[in-house]
Amino acid sequence: MAKGGVAAERRRPHSHLREATVGYAFILPALVGIVALYLFPLIKTAYLSFTKTGVFGDSTFIGGANYANLVTDPTFGTALRSSAIYTVIVLLAIPISIVIAALIAQVRHGATLYRIAYFLPVVTLPVAVGMVWRFIYNGDFGLLNALLSLIGIDGKAWVADPTVAIFAVSAVGIWTSLGTAIIILGAGLQGIPQDLYEAASLDGAGPLRQFRSITLPLLTPSIFFVSVLSVIGSLQMFDLIYVMIGRNNPALSQSQTIVYLFYQKAFVEGNRGYGAAIAIALLLIIMALTAIQFRLQKRWVFYG
Amino acid sequence: MGNTQPRHHQIIIHAVLGIGAVIMVAPFIWQILTTFKTVTESRAVPPTILPAVWSIAAYERFFTSVPLWSLLGMSLGVLVVRVGGQLVLCSLAAYGFARFRFPGRGLLFGVFLVMLMAPSQLFLISQFDLMKSLHLLDTLPAIAIPGMFSAFGTFLMRQAFIAIPKEFEEAARLDGANSWQLFWRILLPMTGPTLAALGVLTSLYSWNDLLWPLIVASNKHMTLPVGLSLLQGQYGTDYPTLMAGSLIASLPLIIVFVILQRQFFAGIASSGLKG
Known part of the structure; x- marks a missing residue:
């Protein structure tokens, strides 16, 4: 035994080196890509945000001028507002999803069928989703206004009216994000021990009381996770605006989101430096909101 | 309850x-009912529910005006390269991070974690410049290459490797297996469910992605979402054709989802959505 230990002791420097070499070999292919296609671009975007750079790469250093322009640019202000409205409204999908996930957990038959139905919009091409809803929202012959007229409401041109367009898009955002939330929350529900409910039943707690006192508190970690994901995802929304509003729509200037503005500045107008500053601003906003959510979780998330 | x-x-x-x-x-x-209506009927007020005459003219217009097979082939090709690339590259790196000690491991994994949290728009400008300087614009590699690498996939796979008890490897090591054999024959097969989840999630992002393909390939070699979004400019208010196109473009993934729904739900539940 002692002899073996000495041999192992002697082998160690060599085997450390060997272990490190093999380890590097395994991570190398992915590392090359991550550095070349992600780390380097991130650093370059940060650099570009301090320059005036056109499509042909002609760049001059201008310090914080792009950021100073951002703060005073009314277009960026409206983009922030649109993204904020979209993000907040899409969060409403979470309470709806909690109820639906809790109900699906209780059905004896057909749970899979319901999950498929609620999940369909997630696997549908966002471009297709946008087109279908643009048709439904049409002011002259859309399905929504036809349904509203049945109950005596005179509908609007939902996605052509600058005052309501972002709200109409946000409603579609809720519709497309229910599926993901229901699945994640449903997995959270499965983690709740069944005997808690049995004990509560014996104590005479009805279904609503059980939901409030057992399901909700024990589901808070999943709810927290879903809301962090939802905020990060919503702040990056692009597709629905691109398809539902579109370039020639008078409502675009009032409804474009941060990422749409980024696309417009960096790739349509070719103003790389300004686009880079928008991307960095988006990163800072996401980091700040995520940090706030993590800070606040202590107040309401229950880790049993 | x-x-x-x-x-x-x-x-x-x-x-x-x-x-x-x-x-x-x-x-x-x-959407489906509209595809069978005439343009005039699709704009009727009040709308008809069932088509007065079931017509497939909208599908004919779609097929004659859109190079469907080329779009479909491009979307599928990008998906295969992205999924294949991620499964291989992420699991290799994940095994390296999970089971080997080497100088700088914490720092390098930290780099991956930062990339995991950063919004993808931060990378697009420079990725575009890179593809341009490699003369890859408007090609499949330009669309697919960045998506072959994933900090998220590496993170997910690393969790799967860490969860495997070390006893499995120790036994195989005693039998003389080297690191590659351990990885390929013993550990990787045990991460099957996570691999499936990663494959399904990557397929979903790849198939649905609009922004990056729109930036690097919107002239010749387009993917389905890009082609479909251009169709909207062309057929602005011909909703039967637009509905037919969007239905056909969405169907492949919807069918795969209905068949593999277990894997989709497992993927979403284990990780949430992250592009």
Whole structure:
């Protein structure tokens, strides 16, 4: 035994080196890509945000001028507002999803069928989703206004009216994000021990009381996770605006989101430096909101 | 919540879920019905529910004006390269991070974690410049290459490797297996469910992605979402054609989803959505 230990002791420097070499070999292919296609671009975007750079790469250093322009640019202000409205409204999908996930957990038959139905919009091409809803929202012959007229409401041109367009898009955002939330929350529900409910039943707690006192508190970690994901995802929304509003729509200037503005500045107008500053601003906003959510979780998330 | 509830509870639950499910599915039904209408009928006020005459003219217009096979081939090709690339590259790196000690491991994994949290728009400008300087614009590699690498996939796979008890490797090591054999023959097969989840999630992002393909390939070699979004400019208010196109473009993934729904749900549940 002692002899073996000495041999192992002697082998160690060599085997450390060997272990490190093999380890590097395994991570190398992915590392090359991550550095070349992600780390380097991130650093370059940060650099570009301090320059005036056109499509042909002609760049001059201008310090914080792009950021100073951002703060005073009314277009960026409206983009922030649109993204904020979209993000907040899409969060409403979470309470709806909690109820639906809790109900699906209780059905004896057909749970899979319901999950498929609620999940369909997630696997549908966002471009297709946008087109279908643009048709439904049409002011002259859309399905929504036809349904509203049945109950005596005179509908609007939902996605052509600058005052309501972002709200109409946000409603579609809720519709497309229910599926993901229901699945994640449903997995959270499965983690709740069944005997808690049995004990509560014996104590005479009805279904609503059980939901409030057992399901909700024990589901808070999943709810927290879903809301962090939802905020990060919503702040990056692009597709629905691109398809539902579109370039020639008078409502675009009032409804474009941060990422749409980024696309417009960096790739349509070719103003790389300004686009880079928008991307960095988006990163800072996401980091700040995520940090706030993590800070606040202590107040309401229950880790049993 | 318990299995002792009376029968009428089940009926109420099904009623609520059923109404919700109808709201979820109704736009799809409306889309399908519209594809069989004429342009005039699709704009009727009040709208007709069923087409007066079932017509497939919208599908014909779609097929004659859109190079469907080229779009489909591009979307599928990008998906295969992205999924294949991620499964291989992420699991290799994940095994390296999970089972080997080497200088700088914490720092390098930290780099991956930062990339995991950063919004993808931060990378696009420079990725575009890189593809341009490599003369890859408007090609499949330009669309697919960045998506072959994933900090998220590496993170997910690393969790799977860490969860495997070390005893499995120790036994195989004693039998003389080297690191590659351990990885390939023993550990990788044990991460099957995570690999499936990663493959399904990557397929979903790849198939649905609009922004990056729009930036690097919107002239010749387009993917389905880009082609479809251009169709909208061309057929602005010909909704039967637009509905037919969007239905055909969405169907492949919807069919795969209905067949592999377990894997989709497992993927989403284990990780949430992250592009």
